[in-house]
Amino acid sequence: MTTVARVPVALGNRSYQIIVGDGLLKQAGALCGELLPGRRVMIVANPAVNCLYGTTVSTSLRKAGFQVANTEVRAGERAKSLRQAAGLYGAFLRNQMDRRSVVIALGGGVIGDLAGYAAATFLRGLPLVQIPTTLLAQVDSSVGGKVAVNLPEGKNLVGAFYQPALVVADVQTLKSLPARQMRAGLAEVVKYGMIADRELFEYVETRLDSILRAEEEPLAHLVTRSCAIKAQVVEQDEREEGMRAILNFGHTVGHALETQGGYHRLLHGEAIAIGMVVATALSMNRGLCERKDLDRLRTLLTRIGLPTKTSVDMNSLLRTVRYDKKVRNQMIYFVLTKRIGHAMLAAISDPGELRAAVRAAWSA
Numbered sequence: 307m308t309t310v311a312r313v314p315v316a317l318g319n320r321s322y323q324i325i326v327g328d329g330l331l332k333q334a335g336a337l338c339g340e341l342l343p344g345r346r347v348m349i350v351a352n353p354a355v356n357c358l359y360g361t362t363v364s365t366s367l368r369k370a371g372f373q374v375a376n377t378e379v380r381a382g383e384r385a386k387s388l389r390q391a392a393g394l395y396g397a398f399l400r401n402q403m404d405r406r407s408v409v410i411a412l413g414g415g416v417i418g419d420l421a422g423y424a425a426a427t428f429l430r431g432l433p434l435v436q437i438p439t440t441l442l443a444q445v446d447s448s449v450g451g452k453v454a455v456n457l458p459e460g461k462n463l464v465g466a467f468y469q470p471a472l473v474v475a476d477v478q479t480l481k482s483l484p485a486r487q488m489r490a491g492l493a494e495v496v497k498y499g500m501i502a503d504r505e506l507f508e509y510v511e512t513r514l515d516s517i518l519r520a521e522e523e524p525l526a527h528l529v530t531r532s533c534a535i536k537a538q539v540v541e542q543d544e545r546e547e548g549m550r551a552i553l554n555f556g557h558t559v560g561h562a563l564e565t566q567g568g569y570h571r572l573l574h575g576e577a578i579a580i581g582m583v584v585a586t587a588l589s590m591n592r593g594l595c596e597r598k599d600l601d602r603l604r605t606l607l608t609r610i611g612l613p614t615k616t617s618v619d620m621n622s623l624l625r626t627v628r629y630d631k632k633v634r635n636q637m638i639y640f641v642l643t644k645r646i647g648h649a650m651l652a653a654i655s656d657p658g659e660l661r662a663a664v665r666a667a668w669s670a
């Protein structure tokens with residue numbers, strides 16, 4: 307077993323720890339028992355993840371004296387709906403959950419967002435434990451307190467800022483993760499490298515083979531470092547009133563690509579990979595970074611197996627960007643990079659500038 311890392315998220319009376327290690331599912335009960343007063347828990351998972359890991363987690367919780375119930379929700383992005391949330395409220399009621407009862411989100415970002423939203427709203431808030439099992443959820447979605455469901459009109463339109471009481475990231479669960487999901491999660495790790503940590507970027511460059519083999523030691527390092535960066539940003543700007551927006555590096559164009567693909571064609575991380583290349587080209591055109599930074603990013607993403615450009619028509623992509631949440635007063639808000647490891651927020655008013663960046667990004 308690798309060493310266990312504890313990353314604190316300091317948010318006053320909403321502070322919590324992210325515990326990262328190998329084989330932690332078996333310790334879930336002891337870890338929850340350390341800090342939660344209630345004895346009743348509900349594990350929320352989709353059928354596939356429940357089948358893989360549900361028993362390990364519930365056995366561990368029972369050993370620690372918890373009364374455990376388990377509920378399954380459908381797999382996929384469509385689980386993030388008000389209807390599925392209502393289904394969870396029903397399960398909470400049937401199991402006589404009260405305000406001390408704990409909701410455990412066991413799975414990827416979809417489950418974290420859905421179970422988190424249900425926990426945030428049922429009885430005005432139940433304690434939430436995130437046990438993320440995808441790389442994306444371990445490095446990103448389980449941390450920081452954003453929970454949401456989708457409406458037919460768009461993604462994440464109904465949600466809350468609701469911090470978990472604990473995050474338990476067991477990197478051993480990533481061994482069963484499909485390769486495409488692993489690669490998509492790595493896009494977010496590369497993002498942290500680009501915006502805040504050159505060493506993390508270089509670590510992915512040098513250890514990529516062992517990372518893709520899902521070796522515990524490099525994965526634990528990636529998850530710990532990524533969570534520490536996210537925690538630091540969230541501590542300074544929990545409700546995204548300012549600098550938390552730097553976590554959206556690559557997301558302006560990334561979201562537009564996801565919208566165009568109807569959320570099916572590209573995985574989130576794949577869309578972000580293309581978006582990061584455009585954001586870096588824009589930074590280069592503004593003289594903030596050099597061509598070699600853009601080339602290095604593109605090379606790493608390609609080695610990971612992520613796309614760096616798309617065949618989507620540029621004009622329709624630019625139109626979609628203009629409808630994004632990040633557009634206010636005709637300005638498009640973008641996160642740019644000032645060399646690998648540094649980020650800044652910028653506004654773009656000239657669509658021609660974005661067009662030139664897309665051309666530069668996709669020219670190689």
Ligand SMILES: NC(=O)c1ccc[n+]([C@@H]2O[C@H](COP(=O)([O-])OP(=O)(O)OC[C@H]3O[C@@H](n4cnc5c(N)ncnc54)[C@H](O)[C@@H]3O)[C@@H](O)[C@H]2O)c1
Pocket residue numbers: 352354355358381382383386413414415416417419439440441442443446447448449450451452453454462479480481482483484487574
């Ligand atoms: N709240 C936030 O801050 C935040 C941030 C980023 C993304 N998100 C949300 O996260 C969601 C995407 O999350 P995701 O990429 O984790 O996708 P996901 O939750 O759909 O999981 C991807 C697939 O992997 C499977 N899976 C999960 N863990 C597994 C394991 N260990 N072994 C084998 N299969 C496993 C799942 O069953 C699912 O089919 C989106 O809805 C996005 O909006 C939220």
